[in-house]
Amino acid sequence: MSPLDVKANAAFPGLVVRKDLVGRVRGNAVVPGYVLEYLLAQYCATDDEATIDAGIDSVRDILAKHYVHRGEAELVKSTIRDRGRHRIIDKVGVVLDDKKDIHTATFANLGLKGVPIDDGTVKRHPKLLTGGVWCMADLEYAPGEAHEDRWIIFGLKPIQLGQFDANSYVEARAQFSTAEWIDLLTQTVGFAPDRLSPRTKILQLVRLIPFIERNYNLVELGPKGTGKSHIYSEFSPHGMLISGGEVTVPKLFVNNANGRIGLVGFWDVVAFDEFAGQKRVDKSLVDIMKNYMANKTFSRGVETIGADASMAFIGNTSRPVPAMLAHSDLFEALPESYHDAAYLDRLHHYLPGWEVETIRRELFTDGYGFVVDYLAEALAHLRAQDFSDVYAKHFALSEEISTRDRDGVRKTFSGLMKLIYPHRDASVDEIEELLRFSIEGRKRVKDQIVRIDHTMDPVRFGYTDTAGTWYDVLTQEELDFPHLYQRDAHRADSETVEAAVDTGRNSGSAPETLELRTGPLDIPDNALGYSFADLFAPHLRGAVKIEIVDPYLRAPHQLRNLYDLLMEIIVAKPVDEIVEVHIVTGAETSREDWQRNQLVGLSEIKDATEDAGIELTCEFAKNLHDRQISTDTGWRILLGRGLDIFQPFTSANRYDLRLHLQERRRTKACTITYLRS
Missing domain, CATH: 3.40.50 (Rossmann fold)
Structure with missing residues (x-):
C-alpha cells in the first residue's frame, strides 16, 4: 500500500475500500457502484489480503444467491415459492394504489408489481416513491388458491449507510x-x-x-x-x-x-x-x-x-x-x-x-x-452548512458583478471548501486558489451569455485582497485562445498578428536573425501552446557541445521529454554535424524494476539518436539541485522544473496529438531564465 492508503485505513477504519475490488466482484450484476461498495464494506474494509480475498468470495456468493438478474426472474420466484421466504437484491419502487388505499411495490428485475408494502416503511424511506431505491428485501410467498396477495414483503432495507458520525469525519x-x-x-x-x-x-x-x-x-x-x-x-x-x-x-x-x-x-x-x-x-x-x-x-x-x-x-x-x-x-x-x-x-x-x-x-x-x-x-x-463567506476575511469580489454572478461564485466556493476543508482550516493561499476557480466557472457562464444576448455588457471578473490590490480572473479558454474568446475586442489585434506572421514568412530572413529572448520567462499552469522548439531550439542552434543537468530523468514521460529535446537539436543542426550532448541526472534507486526501466530508456534514446548525429553520454550524480542547459556558444538556461514542464499524460491512442505536438500538452507552472555569457 502507498503511504496514503496506510493513512486512510488508520484514520477511517472500516470506511475505506480498495477501489479496484468493485470491478472484481461486479461480474454481470448490473447494479450501481455504491451497492457493490456497500457489500464490500461489510467484508473487505481492511488491508489484510487474505481477508480481502475471503471477503470478495463472500460478496460474490451474496450476489450469486440474492441479486436478481432479469433473465432469471422466474427462477427466483420459484425459489421463493419453494422456500417460503428468500432474500433478494433488487431496485424497488413504490406507488399508491388509490383504489385499494394501500402502497404497493414494484421490483424492477424480478418483474413483480402491486406487492403490498406497509405505510411505515414508505414513510421511513420516501425515495421509494420517486423512481425507486436499491434494496435488500425478504420476500415471502403465500401458497394456496384463496390468496389475493401471494407476495409479502417481510423486511426491506435500502442499501445505504446506517449512521454517520460527523465529528469523527471532520477530526480525521x-x-x-x-x-x-x-x-x-x-x-x-x-x-x-x-x-x-x-x-x-x-x-x-x-x-x-x-x-x-x-x-x-x-x-x-x-x-x-x-x-x-x-x-x-x-x-x-x-x-x-x-x-x-x-x-x-x-x-x-x-x-x-x-x-x-x-x-x-x-x-x-x-x-x-x-x-x-x-x-x-x-x-x-x-x-x-x-x-x-x-x-x-x-x-x-x-x-x-x-x-x-x-x-x-x-x-x-x-x-x-x-x-x-x-x-x-x-x-x-x-x-x-x-x-x-x-x-x-x-x-x-x-x-x-x-x-x-x-x-x-x-x-x-x-x-x-x-x-x-x-x-x-x-x-x-454538510449540505446544511454554509462556507460561502470564508473568503470574506481576506478577499472581496468585484463590485461590477451582479447578484447572480456573486451567488454562483459563493456557492461554488462553499461547495469546494466543504469538500476539501470541512474543518475550515485553510491557508489564505488555499482559499484564494478555490476563489479563483469559483470565479472562473461563473465567468465562463457569463461570458457566453454576453455572446448570446448582445444587449448585455461584458463584466470584469476578479477580486481584491485586504491591501486593495486587484486580481483579474480569466478562464482557461481565454488564456489558450485569446483571439477567439473575445472576438470583437481582439479582431484588430488578430489581424495585426496574422499580417506580421505573413510578413515574416515572405521576407526570407533566416531564423538566426531573430533576437533571442533573455531573462526570466514565467510559464503559467495548465496552459497550451508551449514547446521545446520555441523555448530551447533557438538558443541551442549552432552549439556542438550541450550539457543538460536535470535530477529527474526517470519516469517514462520525463524520458520522452529528453527525447523530444534531442529531436529539436537534430532538426536545428546541419545534417553532417555531430553534437555532443552530456546528461547529468539522478539514478533511480527506489525500486529495482524502475532503475532498470531508466537505464533501458536512456540506452534506447542513445541508440535512436546516434545515427542522426547525437553523441549522448550520461552521468549519474547525487544531491543534484540545479536544473539547467548550458552550451559551448555561451548560453545558460536555468530550468525551474527541469525538462518536466508538461503535465504527465497517458493515452491508449497511438495517434493522440499530444504525442507529437507539444503545443497540445498542458504545462506546469514554472520559470525558465535565459542567460548569455
Whole structure:
C-alpha cells in the first residue's frame, strides 16, 4: 500500500475500500457502484489480503444467491415459492394504489408489481416513491388458491449507510494535508491521483458539489467518454440520473392530477444525462425550471413548494473549443429552448468537460478510497452548512458583478471548501486558489451569455485582497485562445498578428536573425501552446557541445521529454554535424524494476539518436539541485522544473496529438531564465 492508503485505513477504519475490488466482484450484476461498495464494506474494509480475498468470495456468493438478474426472474420466484421466504437484491419502487388505499411495490428485475408494502416503511424511506431505491428485501410467498396477495414483503432495507458520525469525519480530515485529502477524494471517485494534474483533480471534485451544496446548478459539456454521468449514476444513493429526453413537469416537479411531488422534492441531486442535442423540449418545463433554479420553489396549483435539490446538466459537445469560440458559443450544443440567456444565467458553474481526461484503463486506481456510501452521507450532512463567506476575511469580489454572478461564485466556493476543508482550516493561499476557480466557472457562464444576448455588457471578473490590490480572473479558454474568446475586442489585434506572421514568412530572413529572448520567462499552469522548439531550439542552434543537468530523468514521460529535446537539436543542426550532448541526472534507486526501466530508456534514446548525429553520454550524480542547459556558444538556461514542464499524460491512442505536438500538452507552472555569457 502507498503511504496514503496506510493513512486512510488508520484514520477511517472500516470506511475505506480498495477501489479496484468493485470491478472484481461486479461480474454481470448490473447494479450501481455504491451497492457493490456497500457489500464490500461489510467484508473487505481492511488491508489484510487474505481477508480481502475471503471477503470478495463472500460478496460474490451474496450476489450469486440474492441479486436478481432479469433473465432469471422466474427462477427466483420459484425459489421463493419453494422456500417460503428468500432474500433478494433488487431496485424497488413504490406507488399508491388509490383504489385499494394501500402502497404497493414494484421490483424492477424480478418483474413483480402491486406487492403490498406497509405505510411505515414508505414513510421511513420516501425515495421509494420517486423512481425507486436499491434494496435488500425478504420476500415471502403465500401458497394456496384463496390468496389475493401471494407476495409479502417481510423486511426491506435500502442499501445505504446506517449512521454517520460527523465529528469523527471532520477530526480525521485534520490528519491529512490538503494534497493528501484531494488525492483520497480522487481515489474515492475511482481515479489514480498520480495520473491527473492538480487542476484535473479539482474538475473531478466539482462534480460532487451538487451533492454537498443545496440548490446548486451545474452544467458540464464536453467530449464523449469523460465519465460525466458516472458520478450521478454510481456514486450516491442521494442522486438520480435521468435522460434529458425523459424530463417532464409531473416527473420533475409536481403532478397536478394527483398532487404528487416530483423528483426535486425527494432527491439531493437530479442530473440530466444526454442534455445536449435534444430536438423537442416542453417550453412550460423550461419556464418552471428557470423559476425553480432562481427561487428554489415551484407551484402546485395555488400552493408554492420549496425544495433544495441541486441540478446537474451534462451533455456532449460536437466541436472543439476553438471552433465553438470562433463561430458560436460554448453553449451551442444545448437545445434551442435552453439556449436562452435567462435560463443560462441561473447556472452557477460551467465545468469545462474538454479539460477532463478521457476515461482509460490506466487512469483507474487500485488504491484505497472511501466507501462511496460513507462519503455520500458526509456530503449530505454538510449540505446544511454554509462556507460561502470564508473568503470574506481576506478577499472581496468585484463590485461590477451582479447578484447572480456573486451567488454562483459563493456557492461554488462553499461547495469546494466543504469538500476539501470541512474543518475550515485553510491557508489564505488555499482559499484564494478555490476563489479563483469559483470565479472562473461563473465567468465562463457569463461570458457566453454576453455572446448570446448582445444587449448585455461584458463584466470584469476578479477580486481584491485586504491591501486593495486587484486580481483579474480569466478562464482557461481565454488564456489558450485569446483571439477567439473575445472576438470583437481582439479582431484588430488578430489581424495585426496574422499580417506580421505573413510578413515574416515572405521576407526570407533566416531564423538566426531573430533576437533571442533573455531573462526570466514565467510559464503559467495548465496552459497550451508551449514547446521545446520555441523555448530551447533557438538558443541551442549552432552549439556542438550541450550539457543538460536535470535530477529527474526517470519516469517514462520525463524520458520522452529528453527525447523530444534531442529531436529539436537534430532538426536545428546541419545534417553532417555531430553534437555532443552530456546528461547529468539522478539514478533511480527506489525500486529495482524502475532503475532498470531508466537505464533501458536512456540506452534506447542513445541508440535512436546516434545515427542522426547525437553523441549522448550520461552521468549519474547525487544531491543534484540545479536544473539547467548550458552550451559551448555561451548560453545558460536555468530550468525551474527541469525538462518536466508538461503535465504527465497517458493515452491508449497511438495517434493522440499530444504525442507529437507539444503545443497540445498542458504545462506546469514554472520559470525558465535565459542567460548569455
